[in-house]
Amino acid sequence: MKRLLLVGTIVFLSAAFVRADSNWLTNYDEAKTKAKSDNKFLLLDFTGSDWCGWCKRLKAEVFSKPQFQDYAAKNLVLVELDFPRAKPQTQEVKKQNMQLASQYRIEGFPTIVVLNADGQKIGELGYMEGGAEAFIAAIEKLRKS
Known part of the structure; x- marks a missing residue:
């Protein structure tokens, strides 16, 4: 019985972690289509x-917070363009991420690029103090400019 409870707990916690990151897409073309529609x-x-x-820190202080997740669900399509050192990636994802980094002239990490629904760049952000509230305010300022 204890073993069943332990397995159930592990499955539940695993599902929670998957669900937290499931709002992030890695395919830019798919994300762009979704943003437009x-x-x-x-x-x-x-x-x-x-x-x-x-x-x-940005992930822990902003992206993982319910306040940001609720805001994003209503207003954003989230795209993770990762450049890991140890985590495996397909060649297709690596190529896409390199092309986008070149296109948007990314010089450091983290860099957040905000695009409108038509794919036009409206601004760029990085890590900032103040957590989810400050980050959302910065995005809203870009959206209204």
């Missing part, structure tokens, strides 16, 4: 998820 802005997160300290 849903009339939402695109948030491109250029990150080094397994080595970049500021990227990890």
